[in-house]
Amino acid sequence: MKLHNYFRSSASFRVRIALNLKGLDYEYIPVHIARGDHKTGPFAAISPDQLVPLLEDEGERFTQSMAIIEYLDETQPEPPLLPHDPVGRAHVRALAESIACEIHPLNNLRVLKYLVRELKLDDDAKNAWYRHWVRLGMEAFERQLAQHPAGTYCYGNTPTMADCCLVPQVFNGQRFDCDFSGLPRTMAAFEACMQLDAFQRAQPSRCPDAEA
Numbered sequence: 720m721k722l723h724n725y726f727r728s729s730a731s732f733r734v735r736i737a738l739n740l741k742g743l744d745y746e747y748i749p750v751h752i753a754r755g756d757h758k759t760g761p762f763a764a765i766s767p768d769q770l771v772p773l774l775e776d777e778g779e780r781f782t783q784s785m786a787i788i789e790y791l792d793e794t795q796p797e798p799p800l801l802p803h804d805p806v807g808r809a810h811v812r813a814l815a816e817s818i819a820c821e822i823h824p825l826n827n828l829r830v831l832k833y834l835v836r837e838l839k840l841d842d843d844a845k846n847a848w849y850r851h852w853v854r855l856g857m858e859a860f861e862r863q864l865a866q867h868p869a870g871t872y873c874y875g876n877t878p879t880m881a882d883c884c885l886v887p888q889v890f891n892g893q894r895f896d897c898d899f900s901g902l903p904r905t906m907a908a909f910e911a912c913m914q915l916d917a918f919q920r921a922q923p924s925r926c927p928d929a930e931a
Contacts, residue, residue, distance in 0.1 A: 720745035721775040723762060725752045726926035729823055730784035731772040732887035735926075737788045739917035740878060741795045745774075749928035752828060785819055788880050800880045811874050814863055814881035818888050822856035826891075846895055853888070853897045857905060860885075864904035873908045878915065886912050890922065 722738065722745045724731030738745055750762050750771050757769050765780060766773050774781045774790075781787050792800045801808045824830070826849050834840045834848060867874060873881035889909045892899065899906055912918045923929055 721748055722746070723748045723750050723766070723773040723775075724771045725750050725757075726923045726929045727891075728752065728771050729827070729887035729891050730770075730819075732890065732921060732923065733784045733819075733883045734772045734774065734787050734791075735921035736883045736886065736918055737791050737800060737880070739921050740798060740800065740883075741791055743791070743795060747927055749926075751928070785815065785880075788883060792880070798877065800878070800883065802875070802879070807874065810867060811879045811881050814860065814873050815879075815884045817856065817860050817863060818881075818884040821859070822853055822888060825852040849895045850892075850897050853892045853895070857888075857892075857897075857899065857902055861902045861905050864908070869904070871908075871911045878912060878917075882908060882912050882918075885909060886918055886921075 720738070720743060722731070722734060724734065724747070726749070750757050752771060756762060757766065757771060762773075763769050766782060768782055770782065772782075772784055772787060774787045776790075776794075781790055788800060801811055831845055831849065834845050835842075840848070864873065870876045872878050873885055885905070886909060889899065889906075919925070
């Protein structure tokens with residue numbers, strides 16, 4: 720397996736966690752998206768959406784972190800990242816997508832760059848945008864968690880795809896000084912995840928292309 724990714728990318732971080740939870744070895748191929756390397760050169764030639772992550776496996780190339788995680792779960796079923804029952808799978812997907820589809824798209828790098836370069840927002844305004852949407856989304860995430868029985872992680876007592884999405888979002892939010900107070904279930908799940916080696920090894924500071 721080869722994973723084309725960027726150390727600070729939330730979507731890449733999700734896949735690194737999933738690979739670690741599955742105990743899968745992979746070749747780490749850095750793509751420096753802050754420099755624009757995803758739009759030029761060899762990576763642009765193999766990635767139709769010119770986004771990270773991109774996973775190569777068995778002669779196939781897969782894009783989009785959520786699709787990659789589900790592919791890994793279907794081809795390497797142990798330990799499962801989705802519950803076995805349809806109800807549980809739907810709940811975990813909803814939790815994961817509330818981050819991957821509702822929070823993250825408003826705050827990824829290309830959106831922040833557009834706010835600055837095209838709309839001429841200064842850093843304070845850009846950061847206020849980021850914090851607003853993260854806080855709003857995490858409050859909704861906390862309300863979702865409250866609908867389910869308490870467990871160690873986002874859904875139950877084993878990590879799922881929802882935890883693969885939660886941890887990178889909290890990491891990036893902390894970089895922007897987002898407010899995570901008053902989110903007890905959310906932060907308890909985050910802290911439980913960070914006790915696991917799979918999450919620790921996936922974090923940005925442990926990546927070979929990490930920068931200060």
